[in-house]
Amino acid sequence: MTDKTKILIVEDDMIIAANISLQLTNLGYEITGIVCRGEDAILHVQENKPDILLLDIHLKGKLDGIETAKLIQSKNELSLIYLTANSDDATFSIARETHPMAFISKPLNLLELKRAIELVEAQVRKHKQEKEHRDPEIEFMDDRIFVRQNGKRIKLLLKFILYIEAERNYCNVVTEEKSYLLSSTLKSISEQLPTSLFIRVHRSYVINISRLDVVAESHIEIKRKVIPVSKTYREVLLKRIKTI
Structure with missing residues (x-):
């Protein structure tokens, strides 16, 4: 991608979020923001249009990560990567309905996160190329x-x-x-x-x-x-x- 990939971090542990932001910035990504609540994430996406949503499944507050993802996806097109410390089968099954590109386990492994983002970027490029080459709908x-x-x-x-x-x-x-x-x-x-x-x-x-x-x-x-x-x-x- 010629432009920097824009990423929103939604994580209620601000120490973890700040560390992710620093590491991804050093890798050349643009962090549009760090928010800790689902409600704030919804507003941020509307205003800043990130390419990737890096989202903790277990958020504090009225909206958990899955509910937040569903509300954001109802109005926006962007790629989703979940962060999770632990996820039982029931939670995983519900989360899968939002079609995430990846699940990243905590504590985070930077290489694993970097590879997941690169796979998302490759998928987006492929989708864009296919769309450009097929007959207009x-x-x-x-x-x-x-x-x-x-x-x-x-x-x-x-x-x-x-x-x-x-x-x-x-x-x-x-x-x-x-x-x-x-x-x-x-x-x-x-x-x-x-x-x-x-x-x-x-x-x-x-x-x-x-x-x-x-x-x-x-x-x-x-x-x-x-x-x-x-x-x-x-x-x-x-x-x-x-x-x-």
Whole structure:
């Protein structure tokens, strides 16, 4: 990687965390921060966008490491490495559902941690290269998009798209007739859609403003689908409605 790999350390033992930070910095990695609570980790990831989350499974506080990982993964795409002093089979089974790249046992072995991070970097590079070389899943044109489904290119006129819903690192593009699941983030799709027709109303929803049926205090409806509206986007939505 040409840029430094950015790592967030989430560890409630600050002596251990500081030692990890020092050693990884000496190896050339960028430490975006050290936090000791899951709640702080969630906020930090949103603001600093690390590449790797180095996360203790047994955190103190309301959120343990696994719960923290699930909440972060619901909104962000990053690689996960767990730190654990001891993990029973039940905990390991639950942790595995978050698809970590590695489990590193405490006390930490620097060589083992370094190799785990290098494997993550290699996996990320491979995924990026594969993504760049395969046919694009979605192509944008002035009044339409083409989506790839089952080896075919399907034309969708923008005016017939009702809304787009985020599902972790996937998106559902919903029309009156059917929906199309794409392995793209809501952010990447919404940035290429015309703002004259599409508007974000929630972290998980972009809507076709011309297809609005109902506007309520905290939600809207399109074809009887109830879609939440965040306070962040409500004022912009109301202004746009007045211009239709």
